[in-house]
Amino acid sequence: MKIRSWIKAKLIGIDFNALGVAGVELDFLMSHVPSNSLVMEIGCGYGQTTRRFAEKGNKVYAIDPFLPHKDSKLLMGENPDKIKEKFFNHLCDEILQEKVIFYNKTSENALKHYDGTKLDFIFIDGEHSYKALEIDIKWLEHLKEGGLVAFHDCTLPEVNDFLVKHVFPKYEFIGSRESTFIFRKGGRRK
Numbered sequence: 001m002k003i004r005s006w007i008k009a010k011l012i013g014i015d016f017n018a019l020g021v022a023g024v025e026l027d028f029l030m031s032h033v034p035s036n037s038l039v040m041e042i043g044c045g046y047g048q049t050t051r052r053f054a055e056k057g058n059k060v061y062a063i064d065p066f067l068p069h070k071d072s073k074l075l076m077g078e079n080p081d082k083i084k085e086k087f088f089n090h091l092c093d094e095i096l097q098e099k100v101i102f103y104n105k106t107s108e109n110a111l112k113h114y115d116g117t118k119l120d121f122i123f124i125d126g127e128h129s130y131k132a133l134e135i136d137i138k139w140l141e142h143l144k145e146g147g148l149v150a151f152h153d154c155t156l157p158e159v160n161d162f163l164v165k166h167v168f169p170k171y172e173f174i175g176s177r178e179s180t181f182i183f184r185k186g187g188r189r190k
């Protein structure tokens with residue numbers, strides 16, 4: 001995040017850890033998100049990306065447990081109740097119109113209750129730990145062949161390590177911008 005955005009976020013009382021994708025990264029991400037499709041977002045925070053996905057005519061499943069988390073290096077908000085409130089204010093219309101379906105659960109618990117409908121696009125931006133990613137990656141069983149998966153904060157050591165071990169060898173690398181990396185399912189690297 002740029003220093004100006006960080007200062008602005010601080011001034012208006014927004015927790016910058018939960019802010020997520022912005023600037024060129026957001027443009028890059030959005031240029032790969034399909035329209036009128038089914039999108040899954042793991043870790044929706046304030047709902048900035050959730051909203052952008054829904055604006056493309058997608059139905060968005062948004063997962064976030066909004067739980068307190070002490071480990072600030074994992075880039076999560078320190079006051080989840082406030083973030084949750086802002087998420088609902090921000091996405092009130094989309095939730096009412098069922099363009100956004102919110103699961104107030106961890107990625108792991110949402111996965112247990114998921115009906116198995118195939119997804120067109122998955123965005124992984126939840127708990128950025130190696131252990132959590134081992135669960136998040138299981139969502140790719142529900143991604144269509146040829147569908148894309150994007151990861152955020154890939155420059156964090158645990159995320160980077162996970163991608164190198166489990167994602168690069170199995171999925172086709174499409175490209176990256178800053179800390180956002182995109183892969184395709186079904187394009188096994190030679």
Ligand SMILES: C[S@@+](CC[C@H](N)C(=O)[O-])C[C@H]1O[C@@H](n2cnc3c(N)ncnc32)[C@H](O)[C@@H]1O
Nearest residue numbers: 018020021043044045048049106107125126127
């Ligand atoms: C950086 S924020 C997401 C920002 C959002 N994607 C954006 O770009 O606007 C990370 C979010 O992941 C959520 N989170 C933490 N652990 C999670 C888990 N196990 N499953 C799903 N989400 C989780 C946090 O509550 C936090 O709101």
